[in-house]
Amino acid sequence: MEKIDIITGTTAAAMAAKLSNVEVIAAYPITPQSHCVEALAKYVADGELDAEFVKVESEHSAMATCIGASATGVRTFTATASQGLALMHEMLYIASGMRLPIVMLNTNRALSAPINIWCDQQDSIAERDSGWIQIYAEDNQETLDSVVQAFKIAEDEEVLLPVMVNIDGFILTHTVEPVAIPDEEKVREYLGIYEPKHAYLDPDRPITQGPVGVPECYMETRKDLNDAIEGSREVIKRVNEEYYKLFNRKYGNGLVEGYNLEDADTVLVAMGSVCGTIKYVINELKEKGKNVGLLRIRTYRPFPKEDVVEMLKDANNVAVLDKNISLGFNMGALGIDVSSVLKNKKVCNYIVGLGGRDITPQDIEEIISHVEGAKDGETKWINLKE
Amino acid sequence: MVTIAAIIYEPGSTNKNKTGSWRTFRPILDNKKCIKCENCYIFCPEGTIYEDKNGDFKINYDYCKGCLICVNECPVNALTSTREEK
Amino acid sequence: MMDKKQFPREEYFAPGHRGCAGCGASIVARMALKTTGRDTIVVNSTSCLEVFTTPYPESAWRVPWIHTAFECGGAVASGIERAIKALKKRGKYKDRKLVVMPIIGDGGTADIGFQALSGALERGHDIVYIMYDNEAYMNTGVQRSSSTPLFASATTAPAGKVSKGEDNPKKDMAMIAAAHGIPYVATACISYPEDFMRKVKKASDIEGPTFIHVLQPCTIGWGYSTENTIKIGRLAVETGLFPLYEIENGEFKITYKPAKRKPLKEYIRMQKRYRHLTDEDIEILQKHIDEKCRLLGLE
Amino acid sequence: MIEIRFHGRGGQGAVTAAQILATSAFYDGKYSQGFPFFGVERRGAPVMAFTRIDDKKIILRSQIYNPDYVVVQDAGLLSAVNVVEGLKKDGTVVVNTTEEDMDLGFKTYTIDATGIALDILGVPIVNTTMLGAFIGATDIVSIDSVKKAILNTFKGKLGEKNAKAAEVAYNTIKNKE
Numbered sequence: 001m002e003k004i005d006i007i008t009g010t011t012a013a014a015m016a017a018k019l020s021n022v023e024v025i026a027a028y029p030i031t032p033q034s035h036c037v038e039a040l041a042k043y044v045a046d047g048e049l050d051a052e053f054v055k056v057e058s059e060h061s062a063m064a065t066c067i068g069a070s071a072t073g074v075r076t077f078t079a080t081a082s083q084g085l086a087l088m089h090e091m092l093y094i095a096s097g098m099r100l101p102i103v104m105l106n107t108n109r110a111l112s113a114p115i116n117i118w119c120d121q122q123d124s125i126a127e128r129d130s131g132w133i134q135i136y137a138e139d140n141q142e143t144l145d146s147v148v149q150a151f152k153i154a155e156d157e158e159v160l161l162p163v164m165v166n167i168d169g170f171i172l173t174h175t176v177e178p179v180a181i182p183d184e185e186k187v188r189e190y191l192g193i194y195e196p197k198h199a200y201l202d203p204d205r206p207i208t209q210g211p212v213g214v215p216e217c218y219m220e221t222r223k224d225l226n227d228a229i230e231g232s233r234e235v236i237k238r239v240n241e242e243y244y245k246l247f248n249r250k251y252g253n254g255l256v257e258g259y260n261l262e263d264a265d266t267v268l269v270a271m272g273s274v275c276g277t278i279k280y281v282i283n284e285l286k287e288k289g290k291n292v293g294l295l296r297i298r299t300y301r302p303f304p305k306e307d308v309v310e311m312l313k314d315a316n317n318v319a320v321l322d323k324n325i326s327l328g329f330n331m332g333a334l335g336i337d338v339s340s341v342l343k344n345k346k347v348c349n350y351i352v353g354l355g356g357r358d359i360t361p362q363d364i365e366e367i368i369s370h371v372e373g374a375k376d377g378e379t380k381w382i383n384l385k386e
Numbered sequence: 387m388v389t390i391a392a393i394i395y396e397p398g399s400t401n402k403n404k405t406g407s408w409r410t411f412r413p414i415l416d417n418k419k420c421i422k423c424e425n426c427y428i429f430c431p432e433g434t435i436y437e438d439k440n441g442d443f444k445i446n447y448d449y450c451k452g453c454l455i456c457v458n459e460c461p462v463n464a465l466t467s468t469r470e471e472k
Numbered sequence: 473m474m475d476k477k478q479f480p481r482e483e484y485f486a487p488g489h490r491g492c493a494g495c496g497a498s499i500v501a502r503m504a505l506k507t508t509g510r511d512t513i514v515v516n517s518t519s520c521l522e523v524f525t526t527p528y529p530e531s532a533w534r535v536p537w538i539h540t541a542f543e544c545g546g547a548v549a550s551g552i553e554r555a556i557k558a559l560k561k562r563g564k565y566k567d568r569k570l571v572v573m574p575i576i577g578d579g580g581t582a583d584i585g586f587q588a589l590s591g592a593l594e595r596g597h598d599i600v601y602i603m604y605d606n607e608a609y610m611n612t613g614v615q616r617s618s619s620t621p622l623f624a625s626a627t628t629a630p631a632g633k634v635s636k637g638e639d640n641p642k643k644d645m646a647m648i649a650a651a652h653g654i655p656y657v658a659t660a661c662i663s664y665p666e667d668f669m670r671k672v673k674k675a676s677d678i679e680g681p682t683f684i685h686v687l688q689p690c691t692i693g694w695g696y697s698t699e700n701t702i703k704i705g706r707l708a709v710e711t712g713l714f715p716l717y718e719i720e721n722g723e724f725k726i727t728y729k730p731a732k733r734k735p736l737k738e739y740i741r742m743q744k745r746y747r748h749l750t751d752e753d754i755e756i757l758q759k760h761i762d763e764k765c766r767l768l769g770l771e
Numbered sequence: 772m773i774e775i776r777f778h779g780r781g782g783q784g785a786v787t788a789a790q791i792l793a794t795s796a797f798y799d800g801k802y803s804q805g806f807p808f809f810g811v812e813r814r815g816a817p818v819m820a821f822t823r824i825d826d827k828k829i830i831l832r833s834q835i836y837n838p839d840y841v842v843v844q845d846a847g848l849l850s851a852v853n854v855v856e857g858l859k860k861d862g863t864v865v866v867n868t869t870e871e872d873m874d875l876g877f878k879t880y881t882i883d884a885t886g887i888a889l890d891i892l893g894v895p896i897v898n899t900t901m902l903g904a905f906i907g908a909t910d911i912v913s914i915d916s917v918k919k920a921i922l923n924t925f926k927g928k929l930g931e932k933n934a935k936a937a938e939v940a941y942n943t944i945k946n947k948e
Contacts, residue, residue: 004797006790006793006794006797006803006805023555023558023561024551024554024555024558026547026550026551026554050561051558052554052555052557052558054550054551054554054595055595056547056550056591056595057587057588057590057591057594058587058588058591060543060544060547060588061544061546061547061550061587061588061591062547064540064541064544064547064548064551064588065547065548065550065551065554066551067540067548067551068515068538068540068547068548068549068550068551068552068555069551069552069554069555069558070551070555071538071551071552072513072551072552072555072556072559073555073559074555074558074559076551076555090541091540091541091544094540094541097391098391098540099390099391117811118809119809139830160390168832170806170807170809171806171832174806174807174809175804175805175806176790176793176794176803176804176805176806177793177802177803177804177805177829178797178802178803193562198390198391198393199390199391199393200536201513201536201537201538201552201555202536203510203511203512203513203535203536203570205536206397206510206533206534206535206536206537207393207394207395207397207536207537208393208394208397208526208531208533208536208537208538209391209393209536209537209538209539210391210526210538210539210540211392211393211394211526211527211528211531211539212522212523212526212527212528213392213528214527214528216528217388217392217528217529218392220387220388221388221391221392224388224390273832274832276830276831276832277830277831277832277833279830280830280831356809358833358834359832359833360833360834360836361831361833388528388529389529392528392529394526394528394529394530394531396529396530396531397486397531397533397534397535398486398531398532398533398534399486399529399530399531400486400487400488400489400490400525400530400531400532401486401487401488402488402530403488403489403490403530404488405487405488405489405490408493409493424479427479428479428502428503428665429499429662429665429701429702430499430502431491431493431494431495431496431498431499431502431701432487432489432491432498433483433485433486433487433502434487436481437481446487448487449487449488451492451493451494452493452698453493453494453495453691453698453699453701454494454698454699455494455698455699455701455702457699458699458700458702458703459702459703
């Protein structure tokens with residue numbers, strides 16, 4: 001039976017991994033992710049989760065171990081953040097290239113230097129092109145639901161790709177709030193047991209995984225990979241609906257979530273927990289008679305191109321918030337992506353919340369008033385100190 | 387068509403590649419002299435020396451690259467080499 | 473002791489691979505797989521062996537095989553080993569022992585893969601880790617590794633007017649592995665197949681991490697003609713340069729004692745990587761060996 | 772929406788107090804959030820933690836700058852930190868001190884929580900005691916829910932002692948009124 005508990009985002013993710021009956025976990029602690037692997041270690045220690053927990057010596061090895069385990073045909077999970085994700089970089093490409101449905105929690109945290117343990121999304125954005133599906137959750141409930149959904153999406157025969165569920169460091173990882181925890185049996189029945197048809201290290205069916213991709217085959221494997229992540233949009237949408245039917249919660253259409261878009265001349269586009277604060281401001285403005293909308297990007301990769309065009313067709317002022325910066329381009333990644341799909345529309349980019357700089361309702365209001373008076377293509381850094 | 391993740395589902399499929407064409411020198415095994423010590427068998431980097439039904443060792447020239455380790459390691463000179471005639 | 477007349481006839485390492493004529497790494501793979509048989513899962517790191525055996529769509533491997541990257545063979549093997557445990561809980565592989573066998577070069581073991589190796593050994597995974605040592609990065613053009621011996625010339629440690637080649641002695645991986653307190657560590661050489669295969673068998677029968685450091689001459693990297701691969705390996709052992717031993721549950725044992733150690737010069741003069749050495753230089757190396765042999769009781 | 776800020780020292784359990792309060796509100800059928808100020812403070816340093824309570828789902832994710840209530844777990848902090856910074860005009864402060872009265876420019880309650888904690892817990896860790904006092908002063912959640920949340924946070928005897936400390940502090944404030 002579903003029960004509600006008041007838990008952190010990291011606990012919600014650990015709980016989801018447990019509900020999903022992961023068989024091998026390989027992880028290394030890093031702030032602000034550590035509570036997730038600590039919770040998983042405790043489940044294993046208490047006999048609540050019958051998983052093999054490999055306490056690896058680095059994130060690089062965490063991903064390598066997950067790859068080895070997934071390639072042997074079991075469900076795997078890991079968690080990381082920031083420098084840890086950066087250390088995994090090489091292995092992320094290998095996980096997707098080998099088409100292994102590994103699920104990972106990334107707790108978004110700034111990259112050094114200077115060293116900073118607080119939230120921004122530069123870490124996962126830096127892995128944009130790695131072939132991982134990237135989901136950004138807004139709250140702890142969505143964190144739990146997204147991890148469960150991630151296994152369903154990743155293991156779909158049409159997809160077979162790793163999925164990274166991103167949650168904002170500290171803002172979600174260290175905040176307790178009510179989270180509905182689905183019935184374990186029900187989740188396990190929904191996901192079933194992972195039994196790969198393509199990748200299995202089994203002496204009874206000896207195959208060679210990770211061979212030399214000679215020029216005669218490499219480009220085709222990359223095209224297949226691209227087709228798989230492109231095609232995953234439909235699967236993500238379907239899983240969102242399935243999940244809604246079973247567990248009574250859905251997140252937009254799975255790829256994007258619109259909020260108060262009807263008759264909104266000004267629309268903000270953002271990812272992650274800041275969307276809550278934006279909704280809060282939208283509600284306040286609405287009471288004052290002002291209509292502003294939000295388009296929340298839930299899956300950054302695959303990027304919901306068509307939804308962005310469709311859902312922003314009536315907006316005249318588009319303000320894209322980025323908790324990352326493409327150095328040398330003076331725009332954030334989401335700003336660049338949104339600009340590239342919206343033709344003949346005013347799109348301004350706002351760099352916010354880097355390295356844990358708090359994003360307040362006042363900041364959101366400032367963005368709204370700025371974009372309404374701005375020219376197309378402006379980039380503004382919000383809440384910079386003098 | 388390339389398989390998913392370029393996984394190779396056919397174990398040992400390099401045997402399509404006849405590396406015998408690499409040879410400059412050809413080892414020749416004289417079964418009359420052979421004492422079946424198995425040196426040539428175990429030291430061959432290609433696994434190209436095999437035991438036939440009669441228990442005699444033979445060289446599969448489809449794959450022998452002509453390194454001549456077998457000639458060097460034969461304790462009774464049952465293996466000799468000759469230049470490959472092409 | 474394995475009867476020499478009974479080397480297993482099964483071949484799990486297929487011909488047609490692109491290894492050099494006289495390749496020692498191929499011999500390592502062949503011998504190891506003949507020993508452990510079909511229920512073996514091989515992990516390669518990026519290396520010669522990986523590259524020449526698996527150019528898509530062909531594979532020389534008749535056992536399950538995986539390659540991911542250069543520095544993580546120990547970690548990948550760890551994941552496989554735990555996944556097998558997990559699968560056994562589901563009832564798969566009932567009453568079967570699967571051997572997880574990383575076969576990884578000296579660079580992938582002693583240098584870039586050192587951390588992953590140490591982690592795997594420390595965590596007690598049931599693996600047979602074979603370090604095939606050709607004493608340099610042969611896959612990419614004979615650059616030095618930490619396993620390159622003193623005074624050997626390599627492309628990143630070339631002999632020159634003021635250099636005698638590599639200026640540091642070889643890293644002692646077997647002893648480093650042993651320092652992890654694992655149940656079994658051994659050195660081996662492909663020129664002694666019974667000894668090597670017996671050690672692989674022993675390692676595969678042992679529960680827990682085992683490490684075999686196998687010396688494997690390389691025709692290209694060491695600079696000798698192809699027929700001498702086995703001969704040179706034998707000289708490395710007969711001179712005392714590469715002693716064959718095993719450390720089982722902490723107990724050290726020499727497994728092959730040369731009747732009389734041969735002079736190092738015989739070994740050195742067969743290889744182009746040492747051709748810049750004077751007799752005096754060789755004398756320095758000889759002293760190093762004498763000292764080490766004294767320590768190991770190999771006089 | 773009600774916003775509460777806890778001031779404490781690293782190791783005194785301010786974050787736990789914020790989380791227990793959030794849990795208590797949840798037991799009362801409300802929505803809540805409990806979170807720390809995201810810092811690098813170690814044991815002994817001044818720290819802050821926050822709780823939000825509302826009748827509807829809380830979506831605001833910024834830190835709290837204008838709290839309705841402030842809880843000061845250690846009077847020693849008063850000289851180091853401006854504990855009433857941003858406090859709403861009609862806000863309330865609850866301070867752990869041996870002084871009977873204190874003028875902080877706001878409605879202020881005082882309690883010797885350290886004395887109660889030492890008496891009941893045997894250690895000067897005052898987070899649950901201060902929570903009891905805070906609820907006694909404000910009634911923003913029920914004391915029963917606070918006790919239940921404490922018992923679910925600390926297992927066994929420890930939980931019972933902490934619940935008792937909260938209750939004693941709660942009654943102490945109530946009796947003052």
